[in-house]
Amino acid sequence: MTPPTLAKIALLLLASPLALAQNADRKLQSAALNGKQLEITTSDGKYVIKPYSSRIMETTFIPRGERHDAASHAVVLAPDQEPATLRDEGGALQYGTAGITVTVTKSPFRIAYAYKGAPLVAEKLGHHKKDGAEVIDFELDKDEALYGAGARAVGFNRRGKRFTLYNKAHYGYEERSELLNFTLPVAMSSKMYALHFDNAAIGHLDFDSGKNNTLAYETISGRKTYQVIAGDSWEDVVGGYTSLTGRQPLPPRWAFGNFASRFGYHTEREARDVVNKFIAEKMPLDAIVFDLYWFGKEVKGTMGNLAFDKDNFPDPKKMIADFNAQGVKTVLITEPFVLTTSGKWQEAVDKRALATDAAGKPATYDFFFGNTGLVDVYSQTGKDWFWDIYKNLRKDYGVAGWWGDLGEPEVHPSSVRHATGTADQVHNTYGHDWARLIHEGYRKDFPNERPFILMRAGYSGSQRFGLIPWSGDVNRSWGGLQSQPEIAVQMGMQGIGYMHSDLGGFAGEMLDDELYTRWLQYGVFQPVFRPHAQEAVASEPVFREEATKALARESIRLRYSLLPYNYTLGFDNNQQGLPLMRPVLYEEPKNEKVRGHVSSYLWGREFLVAPITEPGARRKEVYLPATSAWFDFHTGRRYEGGITTVVPVTLDHIPVFVRAGAFIPMVKPVQSTSQYNTRSLDLHYYHDASVTAGGGKLYDDDGATPEAFEKGQYELVRFASALQGKELSITINSEVGKQYQRPERGVALIVHNVAAKPARVQVEGRAVKFGWDAKTRLLSVPVAATKRAVSTVVITLQ
Known part of the structure; x- marks a missing residue:
């Protein structure tokens, strides 16, 4: 300088x-x-x-x-x-x-x-x-x-x-x-x-x-x-x-699917019935989450047992193996509190696993669940004791994911002492270091597996441990839904990109099918799709009345269709720190009018989402950023950017818009991500005369290997468009890591906003048959599977 x-x-x-x-x-x-x-x-x-x-x-x-x-x-x-x-x-x-x-x-x-x-x-x-x-x-x-x-x-x-x-x-x-x-x-x-x-x-x-x-x-x-x-x-x-x-590791691909979860499943039979009902209803499912009844029959007095209750779960190994065969992963809740009435209290004391009082004895105090001690995740003895429990449940039972609850910690008296400081000195990093314990344990004992770590509390940089946060015990109400976009978008800006909510709301016994529908529709465009609630009103969509169930099924199927796009968002978050949910401020940082705007947000770069957060809504006012023209995702209608428009609202979807020039890779929905692949891809391109060059990508790997990209076990498919006069060219170019075999992939190219039937369409220089619908203005071009890494489609527009 x-x-x-x-x-x-x-x-x-x-x-x-x-x-x-x-x-x-x-x-x-x-x-x-x-x-x-x-x-x-x-x-x-x-x-x-x-x-x-x-x-x-x-x-x-x-x-x-x-x-x-x-x-x-x-x-x-x-x-x-x-x-x-x-x-x-x-x-x-x-x-x-x-x-x-x-x-x-x-x-x-x-x-x-x-x-x-x-x-x-x-x-x-x-x-x-x-x-x-x-x-x-x-x-x-x-x-x-x-x-x-x-x-x-x-x-x-x-x-x-x-x-x-x-x-x-x-x-x-x-x-x-x-x-x-x-x-x-x-x-x-x-x-x-x-x-x-x-x-x-x-x-x-x-x-x-x-x-x-x-x-x-x-x-x-x-x-x-x-x-x-x-x-x-x-x-x-x-x-x-x-x-x-630090950057967020890419989660296992199943984390982008649908979860069955409630507070909670009391028995093995109950859990099996729920999984089977999802399959019978043809509702995609990738995981089932067990709340605290897996280790105790009662809410109070059992926390810290951290072992399956053999009366209600007589054969947990077979149950988990059967779920896995059905494409459903098992996630268990754990808490850092070990009650003095739990089966592991004396063991935790003997192993010196607990935080202490001023005299050096295990600190005990009362809270909602009973008289308790707290695992000291700052002492080596505490870390070793806690990790051994996780390791054995993973190794011996096949548990695939972990839910860390109450990790603020929920009750943490200032008098408690940890190995590295007082309660007040480490309070805000407790959930952070609990996630670190699991993350580092996997790197040591299960190095070829991506952990799933759902945590209720954390600190700056917690994302680097793979922490998946949620927004806590939100009320099952319209007010509860209204606060969720702000919380998630703000957390993404602060580096923690997977913030999400208990879809449908958690607390209370309110049964409101419209609220439930709107929350799930919003959930399609948030990082984790996980309905969860107190059990008085069912959180799982398979137990709702038929009309609500049908709408929930469509939301979940759309979520699965968008897996290629969503998984690529996870890759961008991992590589660049880009939030999955982004404020409109990102588009127009100098526009003072959007500095406080969160009634709509960006899902990745290409989608603009406007959740419906009020009952009975029939219209929604939406600001469309001036950086692009936008298309209604459901109707195909084109809107100019830089305007506030009022769009009609129906119960079957929330307003969602796609940027002109965007590529949206999609697949047909599957029952679980264990059946997922990209060998047959629906590639949507949103053509507009204002876009002379567009681009997009798809990231793919095996969905399970840690740091697959760095290990060369990946495919990165880049999409590009170029408009010169009446000629629109679309190129699909595959980059393959040295340790990866790309699949032969057939692509159904769907070009939106084509006003007239094209004069000609060529694939690799040869004319091909194509479909064009005058009403929807959709052009469909089949691109056959090939071993070539590059495919080019040239469309001669009228």
Whole structure:
């Protein structure tokens, strides 16, 4: 970066409103480069500033007399060898990379950040103490919107709120919840930057609740480290954040299917009957989830048994094997609480598996389920004891997935001690490190298998352990449904891309078939399709009345038809950190009107989804981003982008739109993903005169091997369109990993929005027969299976 550019940045920063901030008590004493990092000594401590990449900068403050804790629960990226320069401009130091520049004003001492010359954010008072808390605050522009702080339902633009950072369940919440199971110390701005506060202890994140243009992180103790992540797009910002904290492994393919789940299945006979009913009703199914009755006959007094109740489950090995033969995986609930009345209490005590009190004895306390201890996932003895239970259930019984419930932990007194700190110091990372325990156990003992880890609580970076989150015990109500898109989209922005809800709602005995239908229709376009609820009203669609059952079947079959598209979204999340559910803000980051918009969202890049969240709706107002024209997924009607339109609503589907120029790979639905393959593909292309070049892809592998892409055990099929005059060319090009055999694949190409019968269609230069429907404006072209990796279709339009 040239000196004139640095000087210009300094002037911009000093001239901006952010320059008004100062801390008169902090004096700069010296500054120097130590390798790539900048070390600054001040009158009250030391700053260490270093780049992780051109878009990620970390700042740490070490107060005088304190020792720095170098360990991060969140960060896994190694600092980059990105060229970094330091210049002394007289009144300020300029330190930075080709992307982020840090301006350190000498007097009054102040740190500010810019990205490619544009001011981002600046410390206000920097690190200081206030009302017993350790605080770092920042000066905000008066009009920037804020996102982050984990899973909440408070409105999409979260500016003006002060959030507690203490993972906590909220039973029966509806359209609003200030505090839920995932509280993440992350703030994101409409100026396209993120601030991640790299400290796990409990505290608060204040998004300008005092209306004085201040963002503040407050904590009880711990590291005084934060990272600034910037980019040219939201994809850059979230991609940078997930490169810093880790990317989500691609889940097993069956995780994209339908789950049977309730609270809960009491007996083996009951569970078998449910699976058989799904098959008899021709309703696709990939997994059955067992709540706590698998280890106890009663809700209270049995938690911690963690072994099949032999009275009600006389032959669990055969049951699980039979389910597997039917294409249905078995998922078991586990909790970190071991009751003093459970069969494993003494064993857990003897193995020193439990968190302790101040005297070093197993800490016990009462909560809803009984008198309990808590597994210490921070001690080696606790980890070993807990993992042995998982390992034996996997190895001896064939259990395929795990549900970690109550992992906030739900009740976690401050007096409890763990191997690495107090309850308050580790509370927010407990679910994170519980998921780590299972993830690392699989890598050691089942290295050729992708784990499924459903967890109710986590922390920054939990996605790298394969954690699949859900939004907790939402009420079975319209208010409960209304809060779900905000929670899921926000969590995707914060790196945890598989946030989903108990479809139909969990809490309460409300029987509302319209609500159930709308929730499942929304569920088609969220990361995990899992109806779950208290058993007083059936959560499984096979037990609903016939009309509702028929609508649920269509939703589930659509979910399975979209498997090629959805699985590819999982691949993009794994490789790039891209959320599966994305805000409209991603499309138009400079459009102030969409900064608080979440009544519709993007499912991947190509779908725009507008859930129906009110009873009796017959019309829905939908904003269609200006970046494209859009097609109604169900009717084919074309809409211009950049408009708000009112669309009619019927009970059989929710409004869904597809981007002009999109490729949507689909298959015929199967009973379970064990029958899935892409040898016969329906490839939908949404032709429009406004699109001269389009593209898309399909990712495929065996659905089970960890890191299949990195091992060369994959196929990546790229689709491309080119429109020149009246000639539309579509190319299908297969890239195959070195350890993979691509299938011979027949493709039924369906081109939408073809106004007139084409003059000619050629496949590989030879004219072929085709179908064209004047009413639907659909062109159908068969592309026969071939060993060739490339196929080209040329359509001569009228």
